Each structure stands twice: as structure tokens, then as C-alpha cells.
Amino acid sequence: MKIARNSKLVLIGDSITDGERARPVGEGLFGATGKIYPSKVQGLLGAVYPEQKIRVVNMGISGNTVRDLKGRWQADVLDLHPDWLGILIGINDVWRQFDLPLQVETHVKLPEYRETLEELIKKTRPKLQGLVLMSPFFIELNKQDPMRRMMDEYGAVVKELAASYDALFVDLQAEFDRILQHTYSADLAWDRVHPSVVGETLIARAFLKALDFQF
Amino acid sequence: MKIARNSKLVLIGDSITDGERARPVGEGLFGATGKIYPSKVQGLLGAVYPEQKIRVVNMGISGNTVRDLKGRWQADVLDLHPDWLGILIGINDVWRQFDLPLQVETHVKLPEYRETLEELIKKTRPKLQGLVLMSPFFIELNKQDPMRRMMDEYGAVVKELAASYDALFVDLQAEFDRILQHTYSADLAWDRVHPSVVGETLIARAFLKALDFQF
Amino acid sequence: MKIARNSKLVLIGDSITDGERARPVGEGLFGATGKIYPSKVQGLLGAVYPEQKIRVVNMGISGNTVRDLKGRWQADVLDLHPDWLGILIGINDVWRQFDLPLQVETHVKLPEYRETLEELIKKTRPKLQGLVLMSPFFIELNKQDPMRRMMDEYGAVVKELAASYDALFVDLQAEFDRILQHTYSADLAWDRVHPSVVGETLIARAFLKALDFQF
């Protein structure tokens, strides 16, 4: 597995990461890593590689955009001194343009998204042993759907940045598209964003596979 | 307006009707008609036609399919002796086939839907001054979407039954499609089913327009 | 309709406006515009004129008098940069003189009411595309009733100010008087102030009719 023994892995993002994690730091006993994908990462790492002793820290906050991540990057990422960092951001950057179309001040358009995410990566990558960038996703198979189309553009930015900054890229959209060959989106998430346990597991598995995790 | 003075109007259906109405009967003070479309019907009738003195009774129950309506039809419709009846049912009949695809016992397939709805209408229509049948809807513009496609089939049944049984037909799907020309579905409902205040108002307005309500 | 495409409409007032709106700003998803008249304005605008894309922002606070509005005018009106503004204030200014007759420090007498309201209008009108002034009301048909009599005096001030400052005037008292031809006040509001859904709808409708809204 790519991640070294005794590493500290911080996962940052929005509600797909948060899952009612502990505050201010999502690490420790009693479900501190939350109820969704990060705790599944923690569970699988601990169950399969107990000897690796990886610290998993969940720093997601529901509703966040990359603009919000920038505001808390020092305290919530850099000050924690991660060895590995996982970033999953962009869904709200896109979604607000569709569910609050009139409140334009809440929209994070593509240039701001790209620029901010790159700025955060640039100043953090040198301090890390490894970086995992996950694409934002929309659980909708129709690529002509306007929100899916925009989400794909944001995902493409993530893919480019991963290539530029020596990061592992996890294509979560492709993962969900694979499942959607077999079932309808409502089976995974009524709102096509917050997935059920199958979707949470899908994310954790894709993340771990990028690290060459063996089940 | 088509509905006569001193009429009693019962609205039956699922969560689109229910809206936390009072139990066992959704009529009276303190928001007894619920928070959504039926109370908007009540508000508009009362504000514009106070002299008509229409009783509005909400008998919706969240999660219901037409199979559930059949089970409570005597107590919740016939025993209330409505003059007019509004029926909006079918969304869950379809949705369960998409969000619980494996739990087939929860699915109300098209033949059962048609047969049951017709049976209920047949035995009730003679006792009514008027009947309003509303199409079930899915807030999704893409007619190739599998759930939208099936919902359209259920809606077509409602339209046929309206024609056969001298009922007013309200094409709610067409109403939502009109709005979706101007905004994305997430602005109306994250889950494309339970609409925000704009969608609730849309339903009430379409219902009232069918009655020749003048604002 | 008088209100232009892409306008921002702020509604300010007391409990008749508030209705458990979101804090600090009553705009957004999940019922942020509250449960009463402003959300009905929002619902009707969105359902009928989706292409107009009007932002509706509810800034009511229960219990407020015009004295309270003055204290929060900068933050809650001017800083939001409305294109259109709706003001419905004065009920508590009058009511406290009748329900807390001994606590004279809570009373906003007519001169203070007129002067304060005019001051707020004067400094705001030039920044607006349109202003709607609604009369305070008391759901009591007897014009000799002391509280009704005083409410009429406050309403007359609103009407005068509307004429002086190029504002649309909405005579809510006249609207309620119309309904009261057909039913008793207790059917609308036990306390003759906080109306049921019929009264909330009445206010929204009168407001919208002043804007030449077509249902």
C-alpha cells in the first residue's frame, strides 16, 4: 500500500466528508471520524492493515465550497501536519448555481474554483508525502443534464491539477456512473448528492484502491 | 367558479398533500390543513371568495400509494361525504420502483395502479358534485429519464380516467415542465419530488384554475 | 408586472412578516422566507413568473415597532441593496397602547410613528426602483372600536407617506374589512392580529395586485 506506516491522513471536504464528525478535530473514540466515507476508510485500513497504524482525521464541513476551505486551510489542514491529504470539494460550488440560482454571491464559478484549489494545493503539496484529489460528482447518468455537465467541468479541473501536482486522482464520477448502469439514481441518493451507504462505500473503496489497498 | 357555495372539498393523496396536516381529519384551526398545497388552496379560496364558504379538508398521508388509498377510502373519503374531491396519487407507486428496486412487494405496477384508481373513482364519482384528478409528476425535464418516463405513463392513466369519469384533469407534470424552462430542478426540489413553496403554489394554482378560480 | 426581471425584493416588518424566517437573512432553501405572507409572495411569483427571477428576502422580526425598524435599518435594509422594498409596520406601535397600557415606554405614539417612518422612507426611496407601503390593520369591523380607530389613524399616515414618496399603497385594512363582510374575526384570527392562512394569503394577494401581478 502506498501510504506508509504511522502516517497521518487528513480528509477535507464538504458534507460528503463531514458526516457528523467530532468538532473541532474529527479524530478519536466514539465515532469521531463521522458516519460516512472517512469512517469507512478508517474501518477498512484498521481491519486489513492494523500493523500500518494510519491515523485518519476527518476535517469535512457540510456546505463548504473551495472558498470556505481557503478560509480554514491553515487551522484545519496545515496546523494538523498531515502526511497524506485527501480533498473532495466542488459539489457545493456547482450546486448553489442550480439550487440558489438568484443568490449569485454564493456561487463559486469555475475560474475561482480552479485558482483557489490550485493555490491551496501549491502551498501544501511540498509538505505532504502524498495527496489524493477526488473529483466532485453528481449521481446522474445523463451527461446532457446541465448540472452534470458543469460538474464534469469542475471534475476536469481536479484531474488537471492532480496531474500537475503529482497527486493521485480518484474519478468518483466514473465510479458512480458505473453503478448507475445497474440502478437508478434514487436508489443511491434522492438528491443525487448525498449517497446512501452504498455510495459512501463506493467513495471509500475508490479512495483506497488509489492507494493500492488490498482487501 | 365551478365549485358551489357551501361545498365540502376533500383533498386526498400522499406527502405532496399531507404536509403535517391534523389527524385524524385535516380540517380546523391552527394549521389543520397542513403546510403545503391544500392550505394554499384553502388560503386562496378564503381570501378571494369568502362568500362561497368552501370547507377544505386535507386527507393526505405521506408515503401513500393508490394501494394505501384503497385501504382507507371508506373512512377517509366516503365517510366524510365530500361534495368535491381532489386526488393526487401515484408518485410513490412509481418512486418505489426506482429507490427500492429490490423490494418488489412495495411496487404498485401500472395495471394495479389503473385498476385500483378506477375502482375508487367508479364507486365515488356518483356521490360527488365534482372530481379533480391531478397527474403525478416528477420534477425532471428529461423525458428519457426512466423515472420520468414511467411517471408519464401513470399520468396518462389519470388523464384517461378523468375523461372516462367526467372529472377535471390537472396536468401537474405540464405545470412543472413549464417552470423547468426557466430554472433547474434543484431550485424546486432536491429530490425532484417534494417541491418548495414555489412548487406547492404551482399545484394549488393549477388546481384552482381548473375550477375557474379568478384571482 | 411592475417589478422588473432580476429584481431583489426585501420585505420588512413585524410578526406579520417574520413567520419563523431564517436568521440573519430570510432568503434561501428550506423555508428561509418563513411560513406566512412573504413566502406566499415568493411562491406566487415563482409559480407564475419563473422567467422574472425575483429574489424575495424576508427581514421581518416579531414584535417590532417602527422604532425597532429604525434601529436595524442600515443592516437589515440598506446593506441588502434591495431594488424593491415592502414595509408593513405599525401594528405593535398601536397594540402596546392597548395591551400594555401602563408600560408607556413601549408605546410609539402617532407623531413618532409618522416621523420615524418618514425618515426611513426618505433616506431609502431614492435607492429603490419601487416601494410598497402596506397599512397596518386590525381584524375588527367595528370602526368605533378604540384600537381599530387608532389603527385607522396610523394607516392614514401610511397612505399619506405613500402619496408623498411615490410609493404603491396597499390598503390591507380594506382587504380585511372585505372578508369580514362574510365571516367573523375569530375565523381569521383569535387575537384579531395574527391571521390564519386565509389572512396571510389576503396580504400576499393585495401586495401582488399592487404590482399588477396576473394569476
Add this chain to the structure above:
Amino acid sequence: MKIARNSKLVLIGDSITDGERARPVGEGLFGATGKIYPSKVQGLLGAVYPEQKIRVVNMGISGNTVRDLKGRWQADVLDLHPDWLGILIGINDVWRQFDLPLQVETHVKLPEYRETLEELIKKTRPKLQGLVLMSPFFIELNKQDPMRRMMDEYGAVVKELAASYDALFVDLQAEFDRILQHTYSADLAWDRVHPSVVGETLIARAFLKALDFQF
């Protein structure tokens, strides 16, 4: 004082009597007689005439009409074997005709009111040492108000029955009218029905004065 030592006094009625009394019987420690007029009767009797040892039992239930009293008369009055009985009923009998005008099945019209109340009195009076009948009231000074006018008719029935059945008559409407010479109804009750502490005390005092209570 008219009421004899060691008597048991039962007070029955609606929400004006109930006041969150203990169930099933409103007697005992920890506010069992409720928070309003019956507990004030209890407090004054106990403070001024401790040697009389009068048992006060509150059997009011909010929302009751005389039709409801009939349904529970055996269990809630006769089975308690009162020496004295106080009855204050009729407000909801009238109110429902004004706040739920369309739900006619909830209305207790004057003939039913008179007949039912007389039936209850007739079968109970012989078992009692004393009976106190209080008029229902509406805290509104305008005698032309429709609800006040009807309430006065119901009050007249109570007065007649008091004369016919050797009962003390307490004219609560007259008591409230006296207060209303000095203040507006909203100072006593926003809904003109459920009075503040001043009104509760007014009822208790009028009741006790009918018994020749000396403060």
C-alpha cells in the same frame, strides 16, 4: 359564608376552569387544581377561612361544550359526590359558531345548550347543598358585536336556570364589562376569552362574593 365547614366544592367547565389541572381528578398537592380561577378560589378560601376546611376540586377540560359535559357528568361530577358545584360552560358552544363557522357539527346551538344544561342541573341539584351557575362571557364591550350578542343570549339562559333551580347566579359578563370601563380588552385577553391573571382573579372573586366570602 354560605358554604359549610368540611364541604366538597367541585368546579366544572372548559379551559377557563381547566388551567392544566391534574388528571383524572384536579385535587391535591403540586398545583393539582390548576393555574387559574379554581386555584384562586382554593387559595382565598384557604388563606381566609382555614378553619372551614373546604375541599376544592377542579374538573374543567379545555375545549368543552355543554355537550361534552353531558358525556362525562356521571364520572366527573356525580361520582365525586360534591356538596357544592360550580358550573361555567358555554363559551365554546358559542365560539365554534364564529371561529369554525363551516364545521357546523361542532356548534351547540341555543336550544341544545339550554336543554342539556337543564338536564344536568335537574338531576344534580337535589344531591347538592348549593349550586353556583356562572354566565359564559366574552371580553368585548360592544354589545352589537355578533359573538357578544350571542354570548349574552347564552348567559340569559344560565340566569333563568339559576332562578328555576335555586342556584346562585354569578354574572361574569357584568364583571368583565365593569373592568372594560377602564381598559381595553387586549389588556385582559388577546383572544377576548382566556383572561390574564386579572381576569382569572375577577372570576374567583365574583364566585366567592356570591358565597358571602369576606376578604
Add this chain to the structure above:
Amino acid sequence: MKIARNSKLVLIGDSITDGERARPVGEGLFGATGKIYPSKVQGLLGAVYPEQKIRVVNMGISGNTVRDLKGRWQADVLDLHPDWLGILIGINDVWRQFDLPLQVETHVKLPEYRETLEELIKKTRPKLQGLVLMSPFFIELNKQDPMRRMMDEYGAVVKELAASYDALFVDLQAEFDRILQHTYSADLAWDRVHPSVVGETLIARAFLKALDFQF
């Protein structure tokens, strides 16, 4: 009645006064004067003398000793500009010596009690139209009981100060002793301190009788 029309009456004290009054000032609608003796004073004044228009303000705080009163005297008494003031303090000053005998820092011994109370009276009496001093009390008939004995000493101080500073003195201990001729203390208060509705009424009545209130 001794208290003049339009007077403001402030009642200050401990839990015998507080009774869940509103904060920060115990005046206004919805039970703001609390549930116990001050609201009974308010109720009786309003019911019998509505034309006098007396403002009743409850400033009691549970658990207070005279040392606590001193700490909040400016804000809670002087700044309210009372015309009349009622003080009922001393029970906790004594009680803590008996229920927390080891926590001597909570004890307010007799000299401190006398000195502090006198200081507060001295600086306030000139600003008042009238002052009512009530003795602290213990609902125990046995004058040899140690806590009763000490309470009597504190009561004697109140009586002396009333004589020195032209205040009306209300001997609440004597009032409770009168009741205790007819019933046992547990009927009034399990803890012999916080009285039931009979005791609360007793205090209100004694207070009002000192003002020549006529029922």
C-alpha cells in the same frame, strides 16, 4: 387604598417573590409577574381597582439573601424608579445557616442582615411614596424550633426598620401562625418555606390589607 393612581409598585425578594417571573424585568404580558404572590397582588389590584392603574413589577430572584439584593439594588430597584416598593428578604439568610451549616461563607448573620437592609432602605426611602416591609417567615408553629427562633429574630429587625423608616410592616409570620392553628405545616409547604397557593394568597392578602385594599 393607600397606593395612589398610576403608581409603580416594585416587589423585590427571593424565591417567595420570583416564581419564574420574566427576565430581566418582571412586567408585561404572558405571566411576566410570575406565578406566585406578586401576580396575585397584580390580579387583585386589577380586578378590584381597575381605575387605579397600578403597575406591578416583580424583581425577585430565587435564592437571594439581602447580600444579593445589595449587589443588584441599583439596576433592579433604583433604576426602575418605583413609587412604592415591597421587600421580602431574609429567609435564605437564615436557611443557609441550617441547611448548609458547614458552608459558612453562605451565611448572612444577623448584624450583616440588619446593616445591609438598613443601608438599602435608607438610600431608597426618600425616593418612594411608600415602602412595605414584610417579615421573613418559617412555616413552623413551634417557637422553640431553632430555625423558627432565628427567623423571629430577623423578623424583629424588619419590624424595627419599618418603624424607623416610615414603612408599612407586614407580619407574615403572624399570618402563617394563624393558619397553622388549623392545619399542619405540610399542608402549606413540605419544606416549610415555599408555600402552596394558599400561602401565596396569604402573603398577597396581607400585603394588600396593609394598603387598605378592600376586596
Add this chain to the structure above:
Amino acid sequence: MKIARNSKLVLIGDSITDGERARPVGEGLFGATGKIYPSKVQGLLGAVYPEQKIRVVNMGISGNTVRDLKGRWQADVLDLHPDWLGILIGINDVWRQFDLPLQVETHVKLPEYRETLEELIKKTRPKLQGLVLMSPFFIELNKQDPMRRMMDEYGAVVKELAASYDALFVDLQAEFDRILQHTYSADLAWDRVHPSVVGETLIARAFLKALDFQF
């Protein structure tokens, strides 16, 4: 210690025994024996004599009199097959005569108390290895106090029955009297009935000393 290895000890009584024990049977994990004297008995037995393996079962119910015990004796005592039984009853039998003096139907007078308690003992004693009878108590040193005086009479009955039926007698009143030499009753219990942790411990210790428990 008198109680044999592997014995089952049931403690029955009123609120002095109950202490929020588990229902229906007060035995097991997580504080099932309640918070007061029985759990202290359990704690001391387990800490000092772990090898004795005594089962402690709390069957107290707050508010009970001996009349209530009779009603549940079969289910709550006999069906549990205790080896040893502890009974502490009588406080409410006396107290109701003092705190609810008018509700005579709640009073358990001395003859009924004696007769009922004897009946229960008579039919149970033969099935027991040992029986402990505790006197009811009142935390008041003044033997002339009416409630103390009556409590002493009830305690005397318990003592007599203990002598007649080969039971251990625990004189709890004497225990409390000893403490009251050094502190005032309010330090132990504001209501002189429900003791603080010192009083609970006192009961447990007296109970255990009767069994020749060595600390």
C-alpha cells in the same frame, strides 16, 4: 453476617426505597437498584463480602402506603421468592393525614396500617430465612410535633410486629434522632422525609448493622 451465602434479598417500600430503580424489577446492571438506600446496601455488601454473593432486589414504589403494598404483594414479593425481605413502609400512611388533611380517602389510619402489615408479614414470614422491619421515620427532633408523634405510633406497631414474627427490627427514627443531635433537619431533608446522601447512608448502615455486617 446473618444473611447466608447466595441469598436473595428483596427490599420493598415507598420513595425512600424506590430511588428511580428499574421497572418492573429493580435488579441488574446500570443502576437497576436505584440511587438511594438499596443501592448503598448492595454496594456495601458487594464491596465487603464479595464471596457471599447476595442478590439485592429493589421493589420500592414512590408514594406507596401499606395499602398499596398489599395490592402488589403477590407479584412484587412472593413471586420473587426472596430469602430475606426488608420492609420500610408507613411514611405516606402518616404524611397524607398531614399534607392532604381533607382527602381522607388517602389516609391509612393506624388500625388499617397494623392489620394490613401484619397480614402481609404473617403470610410471608414462613417462606423467608429472615425478615427485617424498619420503622417509618420523620426527620424532626421535636416529639411533640403532631406528625412526629403519629409517626412514633406507627413505628411502635412495626416494633411490636417485629417481636411477634421473629423479625429484625431497625429503629430508623432513633438513627435520625442521633444525627439531629448534631445538625438541623434541613441539613438532611428540606421536607423532613426524603433524606440526602447522609440519610440514605444512615438507613443502609442501620439495616446492615442489624445483619451483623462488619465494615
Add this chain to the structure above:
Amino acid sequence: MKIARNSKLVLIGDSITDGERARPVGEGLFGATGKIYPSKVQGLLGAVYPEQKIRVVNMGISGNTVRDLKGRWQADVLDLHPDWLGILIGINDVWRQFDLPLQVETHVKLPEYRETLEELIKKTRPKLQGLVLMSPFFIELNKQDPMRRMMDEYGAVVKELAASYDALFVDLQAEFDRILQHTYSADLAWDRVHPSVVGETLIARAFLKALDFQF
């Protein structure tokens, strides 16, 4: 994978299975399969094999022993018509012998455990496509620990029954022992029974590996 397409898999057991699943049947939306091992099985099956469409139904109830399973076997297993069944039972059968040593009626001794479990398997196996038996476990490495020792005996019974009845055997104790080579039991479960997310995942993984699940 051994489990066939469109199979229904029921998982029955105690708190290790339950995890706040939905009642009465743990299947459906919104976390109906609970928060622990069954939902992890569901998540992994759905994420990796979406085309297999396996129904996962959680029927665990906290605190159950095999004696409890017997009592609800018809309703909770047979009536659901599972294709595959997973059973994890025995922990409470053992634990009660150690944490409630005196309450022997709660103990399910080894012979009863073996006999009851065999009876359930015997009557169910013929109706199943496959059966998975998991050993009960105790998260304690010391095999001389008395509770571990007894748990191993119960686990041996499960292993034997698996061999006799053509069931897959999952040795969960061996799984936990493997983890305990690398960390202390408190890292997995303070009580050595209810495991954290790592332990829940361990169970799900061992279960799935027995089915030849490929990650």
C-alpha cells in the same frame, strides 16, 4: 461470489447486528439496515456488485441470546423467506454469566445454546440456498481469561454445527485475534464486545470473504 443474483440475505443476531436498524424489518431507505456490520455488508455488496442486486435485511435485536432468537424465529426469519441467512449469536449467552453472575435465570448455558441453535438451523437449512454461521467473539487475547475461555467453547459449537449442516463458518474470534496482535483491546472496544468501526468492518469483511467476495 457464492451468493446468487437477486438473493435475499437476512442477518440475525444481537447488538453486534442490530445497530439501531429499522423496526420491524431492517430493510429500506434512510439507514434501515442499521449503522454497523450489516450496513457495511450492504454497502460493499452494492458498491462492488451492483449488478447482483442482493437484498440485505438486518433482523438483529440488542441483548438477544439464542433463547430469544428461538422466540422470534418464525416471524423474523422464516416469514421473510431468505435465500441466504447469517447468524451471529452467543455473546450475551456467555456475557450474562459474567456480568450478572447471580441472575442465573438469564444464563444460557452451553447445552441449551447448542441444542437451541441446532434446532433453529435444522428447521431452516433446507429452505436456504446458503447459511453463514459466525462464531461469537470476545475481544481479549488472553485465552486463559474465563470469559474468553467460555466464548471459545461456544464458538466451537458454532463451528461444529457449520460442519454438520453445510454452512459456511466465519471464525470472527480468529479475526479479532489477528487485530489484537497489533493493538490493545481498548482501541477496538472499551467493553471488549461492541467494536468500533474497525471491528464492524472486520466482521463485514470476514463475512464477505466467506462468500468469495472480491473487493
Add this chain to the structure above:
Amino acid sequence: MKIARNSKLVLIGDSITDGERARPVGEGLFGATGKIYPSKVQGLLGAVYPEQKIRVVNMGISGNTVRDLKGRWQADVLDLHPDWLGILIGINDVWRQFDLPLQVETHVKLPEYRETLEELIKKTRPKLQGLVLMSPFFIELNKQDPMRRMMDEYGAVVKELAASYDALFVDLQAEFDRILQHTYSADLAWDRVHPSVVGETLIARAFLKALDFQF
């Protein structure tokens, strides 16, 4: 008994001491000393030696290590001016090394433990009449268990410091070991740390025996 009349005894520690005590200071009425060992000390002292009048103050805080004690020593110990002090600390210092093995910043290793505890004792001992040091404990009989082994090392430090600083040493580990001869750890504490009422009593008893308390 070693502790003198009128002494103030402060007990400081972690969750074994805390037990939901009152904040900020755990002394006074209504269970202010918490529900566990300190209140049992208070109960026994008060029941047996009422004439000694010992003040018992609980200053435990759940989760504390000796590092936390240092941070609050001035406010929570020195400022309270105890005559006697009881310290029970170290369990969390050890436990975190076993239940949060990766979060090394939470670990208080042996040298820090020794140094910090000695520093606190050194500066406090001269101000005290007596000091009681209790060993931390782990309710596990197996001395080869890694956590038990480490706990024994921390306990040895406490024993040494007791000898060096003229403190009474209470060997709680030995006490629990004694009980564990007769029952399994799960009977005392599922987590082997937070004991049931038997364990709480064991601690109180051992503490008191060190003071030559006679039951």
C-alpha cells in the same frame, strides 16, 4: 478518626471522582458532590460522625490526566484552602496509550506523570493537614495484561510519592484485586474502569479506612 473536626476535605481526580458533580464547585445541596465515590465518602462521614462536621468537596473532572490537574490546580485546589486533600489520578494517563494509541499527543507517559504529580504534591503538602494518595487501578486480574502492567507502574509511583511526602496511601488496585477473586471484571465494570456501585463503594471504603474511620 484521623481527620479533625471541622476539616475541609477536597477530592480531586477524573471521572472516577466526578460523577456529575455540581460546577464550578462540587459542594452543597441536591447531589452537588456527585453520584459516585465522593458522595459515598460524604454519606458515610455524615452518617457515622455527624459531630465531626467534615466538609466534602468534589473537584473531579471526567477525562482528566495529571496534566489537566496541573492546569487547574490553583483554582480547583489551592484557592479552596483544603485541610485534607484526596488525589486519584492516572487512569486516563495510561488508558489513552491503549485506546488512542496513535494520538500520542494525548499520552502522559510515566516520567511526565511522576514529575507533574510530584510538583503538585510538593507545593500543596505544606498547606495541608493531611493528604491521601490513591493508586490508579484497572479492574483486570491478569497482571500480564499490558494495560494492567502499565497501570501497576503508575500505581507504584503514587506509592513512592506517598512515602516521600507523608501522605496516606490507598492501594485501590489491591482492593479491586480482592473483589476479583470472587467475580469477573464485567460484573464490576464493562470497561474495567468505571465501576458499578460496588466499585464506587469499595473506593470510598478504602479511602475511609485509611483515615481510621469506624463504621
